[in-house]
Amino acid sequence: MTASNPGPSGTGTGPGPGRPRDPRTDDAILDAVRELLREQGYNRLSIEGVARRAGVSRPTVYRRWPTKAHLVHEAVYPAQDVHFTAPDDDSAESAAGRDFTDDIERFVEAALVSFQRPETASAVPGLLADYRDQPELREALNTRLDAVRAAFRDLVDAAVARGQARADLDADLLYDTLSAVVLYSTLSSSRRVGPGFARSVAELVVQGAGRPAAD
Incomplete structure (x- = not known):
């Protein structure tokens, strides 16, 4: 897969011309996804519900992630979330x-x-x-x-x-x-x-x- 303008972690679409995207909005959306997953589960989660919880519009969400699956993927597998590293064997x-x-x-x-x-x-x-x-x-x-x-x-x-x-x-x-x-x-x-x-x-x-x- 190639993408000339990847989203937050290469799973969505990037912003078009204009203002740079506010990372605080990304965080608010992803936090809303995690909250709703805990409360409602995957099947009941919707882009509309996420947008409402995050206090943004649906187009704001879709500009960042093209589908619900891309959005949820980003929320539950954050790029910086690595729980395992090999032990240090320097000595x-x-x-x-x-x-x-x-x-x-x-x-x-x-x-x-x-x-x-x-x-x-x-x-x-x-x-x-x-x-x-x-x-x-x-x-x-x-x-x-x-x-x-x-x-x-x-x-x-x-x-x-x-x-x-x-x-x-x-x-x-x-x-x-x-x-x-x-x-x-x-x-x-x-x-x-x-x-x-x-x-x-x-x-x-x-x-x-x-x-x-x-x-």
Whole structure:
């Protein structure tokens, strides 16, 4: 996807000629979206309702985001909202004391922070359906998560260097697997995510689920 004049994070349309856009208006609109997601859910949320809550006109919203899906995407996946970074391994002593299971647990906990926010949990099912029909939204989400995915690759590379992970471990596949587990477990009404969940996932991933090979 290419856009000669992207919106706030590349998911909308930019302002036309004239006055520069007021970032305070953007913030008011996005805050209104998050509030309404918590109160009403994705399906009942409307551009008209967002505009009314933010104290702006509908055209003001549409000048920034072309569809409801683009607007909600921006609200629940803010560009600056990165909850996970790779630990600092500058010192040999720090690296030696690291444990891959602890690192995976920390990643799962960070993902839970994101998915368990009420506005995110409310928006994700609807957004997943919209991603199917709007590939530019999928691309926007992937772009937002590039920094997190890169940090996770660094985490896996460090574990490989310490001899705590296989050299052929596919970091991207592991990232996708963990993200899917967190997403499903958070959104599924039949699964309660409580204390110890992140640790259990980490131990399952690192230790495996199979029986030890016979001697």
